Amino acid sequence: MAARPWAITNADSASGGGEEEGKHVKPFTPEKAKEIIMCLQQPAVFYNMVFDWPAQHWTAKHLSEVLHGKQIRFRMGTKSTDTAPQFETACNYVEATLEEFLSWNSDQSSISGAFRDYDHSKFWAYADYKYFVSLFEDKTDIFQDVIWSDFGFPGRNGQESTLWIGSLGAHTPCHLDTYGCNLVFQVQGRKRWHLFPPEDTPFLYPTRIPYEESSVFSKINVVNPDLKRFPQFRKARRHMVTLSPGQVLFVPRHWWHYVESIDPVTVSINSWIELEEDHQTRVEEAITRILVCALKTAENPHNTRAWLNPTELEETSHEINCHYLNGAISAFFNHYGTSEVVETQARRTNREYTIKEELNMHSHVGVEQAGGHNLSSETVKQEAASPFGLDLVPVTPSSEEPSSERGGIFENDGEDFVSKNGKSFGKRQRMMSESENAVVEQIASDRTVAVSQTFVSTDDLLDCLVNPQVTRIVAQLLIQGRST
Numbered sequence: 197m198a199a200r201p202w203a204i205t206n207a208d209s210a211s212g213g214g215e216e217e218g219k220h221v222k223p224f225t226p227e228k229a230k231e232i233i234m235c236l237q238q239p240a241v242f243y244n245m246v247f248d249w250p251a252q253h254w255t256a257k258h259l260s261e262v263l264h265g266k267q268i269r270f271r272m273g274t275k276s277t278d279t280a281p282q283f284e285t286a287c288n289y290v291e292a293t294l295e296e297f298l299s300w301n302s303d304q305s306s307i308s309g310a311f312r313d314y315d316h317s318k319f320w321a322y323a324d325y326k327y328f329v330s331l332f333e334d335k336t337d338i339f340q341d342v343i344w345s346d347f348g349f350p351g352r353n354g355q356e357s358t359l360w361i362g363s364l365g366a367h368t369p370c371h372l373d374t375y376g377c378n379l380v381f382q383v384q385g386r387k388r389w390h391l392f393p394p395e396d397t398p399f400l401y402p403t404r405i406p407y408e409e410s411s412v413f414s415k416i417n418v419v420n421p422d423l424k425r426f427p428q429f430r431k432a433r434r435h436m437v438t439l440s441p442g443q444v445l446f447v448p449r450h451w452w453h454y455v456e457s458i459d460p461v462t463v464s465i466n467s468w469i470e471l472e473e474d475h476q477t478r479v480e481e482a483i484t485r486i487l488v489c490a491l492k493t494a495e496n497p498h499n500t501r502a503w504l505n506p507t508e509l510e511e512t513s514h515e516i517n518c519h520y521l522n523g524a525i526s527a528f529f530n531h532y533g534t535s536e537v538v539e540t541q542a543r544r545t546n547r548e549y550t551i552k553e554e555l556n557m558h559s560h561v562g563v564e565q566a567g568g569h570n571l572s573s574e575t576v577k578q579e580a581a582s583p584f585g586l587d588l589v590p591v592t593p594s595s596e597e598p599s600s601e602r603g604g605i606f607e608n609d610g611e612d613f614v615s616k617n618g619k620s621f622g623k624r625q626r627m628m629s630e631s632e633n634a635v636v637e638q639i640a641s642d643r644t645v646a647v648s649q650t651f652v653s654t655d656d657l658l659d660c661l662v663n664p665q666v667t668r669i670v671a672q673l674l675i676q677g678r679s680t
Contacts, residue, residue, distance in 0.1 A: 222346070223587035230348020232583045233377065233446055233469070239391050239435060239591035240584070242347075242444040246381055250341035251354070252442065255384045256361055256461050260294035262335065267291045270321040271506075272314055273366065279422040281369040283413065284506050285406045290314075290321075294361070297321060301363050301461060320457070322366035325507060326359040344467050347379060347444075352467060360464040367456035370400065370414040374477050374664075376468040378447035382439040385459030390418050391435040391591060394450035397664060399432040404662045405655050407488045408505035409481055412664055418454045434594040439464075445591075449473065475528045479671040482521035484662045489517055495654045503655075528675060 223244055224232065232240075246252060272288040292300075292310035300311035300321070311321070332338050332354070339354035370390070392400060401415040416426050423429060438458070439445050447453060449471060489512060492503045500510070512520075584590055660666065 223585075224583075226346055226348040226350075228348075228583075229346065232588065233347060233379070236446065236583075237448055238393075239389075239437070239448060239451060240446050241437060241439065241589045241591065242446065243442075243587045243589070245346060245444055245587075246343075246442060249343050249346075249381075251381070251465060252383060254341070254463060254465070256294060256298060256463055259359075259361070259463070260298060262338070263294060263331070265293050265295065266331070267293060268297075268323045268326065268331070268361075270297065270310075270323050271366075273320050273322065275318055275320060275365045277420055279417050279420050279425075281414070281417045282367075283369055283406050285502060285504075288314075289506070294323075297323070297361070297363075298461075316363075320363045320365035320367075322360070322362040322368075322457075324360050324362070324366075324368065326361070328354040328357050328359065331359060342381070342465055342467075344379065349469065354465075357465050357467045360462070360466070362457040362462050364457055364460050366462070367454065370416060370418045370452055370454035371411045372397070372402075372450050372452045373447075373468065374410045374412060374450070374481060375474050376470050377449045378445075378466055378468055380439065380445040380447065380464055380466040382441050382443050382445070383463040383465060384441055385457060385462035386441075387439050387462055387464060388456050388458050389437050389439060389445065389591070390454040390456075391437075391447070392418075392432050392452040393435075394452075396432045396452070397450075399428045399430075400452055401426050401429070402664060403655070403659055404484055404488055405492075405503050405658060406505040407485075407492070407503055408507050409485060411505070414452065414454075419456070435591045436594045437591045475531050476668075476671055476675070478524040479521070479528060479674065480664075480667040482517070482524045483667050483670050483674075485512070486514065486517045486521060487661050488658060490514055491654050491658060525674060525678065529678070 224242075229242070229245070268291070270290050270292055271284060272290060273282045276282075290310040296309050296311060300307050300314070300316060303316045307316075314321070328339060328342075336355075342354040342357050344352035344356070370392075372394070400418075402412045403415050404412060406413065416422070416429055418429075418434070421429050437445065488503075493500070496502070504510075
């Protein structure tokens with residue numbers, strides 16, 4: 197690969213958000229970009245970092261030619277304004293080529309084939325979670341078109357990436373990813389991101405149904421919330437940004453996100469970056485899997501599709517799930533080695549929802565972290581100045597109140613919610629006690645729709661048993677019990 201151009205500091209690139217003047221330099225070296233990613237605790241958009249990536253030309257039309265009629269699975273959802281989320285378990289699916297998708301998306305009235313039963317004016321289509329290694333299994337050279345090494349991760353390319361192709365309205369329900377952090381490269385069209393910080397988790401009414409390893413879903417349709425049923429959602433702090441082609445969004449660990457396509461065709465590429473905290477999270481996920489599979493399978497062993505997300509191939513036996521849990525715990529000890537390190541790790545992870553200090557990029561970045569990424573003291577000293585500027589724009593809180601009608605969210609194109617003055621947040625205002633209380637309040641408020649209804653379902657029980665805060669404590673107890 198040819199030598200890549202770098203700038204030393206932000207000031208060396210005067211292009212800012214523009215795409216023309218800065219095409220000969222990049223505002224951040226790989227080392228600097230990684231340093232930012234590993235310490236930043238709020239979403240931010242990188243500019244002028246991918247202008248020379250071959251993947252910048254990966255439009256849906258181009259990909260249809262590359263894939264030569266390969267069948268892809270599309271998720272079909274309705275363009276509705278319902279207050280309930282459109283979970284993947286409630287969607288239909290079709291196998292079709294990108295050529296067929298583009299023909300259907302052009303609203304040809306005489307369309308035939310896989311999309312013939314779906315009126316383009318009423319449905320959207322989404323080819324999501326398409327792993328490169330499966331999609332381009334016979335074209336592995338294409339992996340090199342994606343160059344995550346520019347962000348400080350040597351050797352990471354398309355092989356560790358997923359592709360997302362959607363029509364207008366295609367979206368993923370609001371969720372958080374339990375593993376890693378996320379880098380998202382927007383290739384074609386625009387996507388609007390609704391993001392919420394980890395400490396707002398109680399206000400998002402988390403659920404593990406539908407079950408998918410590594411995903412905690414929200415019961416709320418965040419673009420049209422039912423505030424009578426979910427009143428705590430009023431306290432959630434929405435951050436919004438519209439991601440355009442050529443931009444890369446950084447999503448920190450455990451940030452909730454709802455993502456929707458707002459152009460006729462959108463193409464995105466993302467990569468989840470592994471983090472140190474993932475070792476304990478794997479134990480938490482194994483605990484969750486055991487409980488969900490055991491209770492839901494016992495409830496209805498013949499209808500797993502009602503609760504198992506389509507991304508999960510099948511439910512696994514209790515024996516296999518227990519083996520998975522023991523493997524996760526063994527891997528944890530293999531990584532950390534001594535009981536002293538184990539206890540330190542458990543204490544650090546336990547601070548995740550203890551809110552001490554919002555990231556202050558104008559002083560010492562990452563000194564106080566609520567379950568964030570590890571930094572050496574030397575790195576923190578070097579990061580005394582804010583990295584924000586024209587080439588790294590923070591995603592700031594929205595001034596919009598949650599709307600009870602979908603239209604209220606969509607009147608603004610999202611750009612107004614991205615502050616370009618480089619300012620950081622300052623101190624967080626909410627403390628741990630409020631979030632803890634909200635966990636109880638959210639469960640109680642779920643029942644306000646029918647006060648006289650005292651029946652407790654399996655899902656109600658699971659919402660408590662596999663609440664992220666509960667599984668975190670259980671995982672720590674298991675680890676500490678085996679470290680003595």
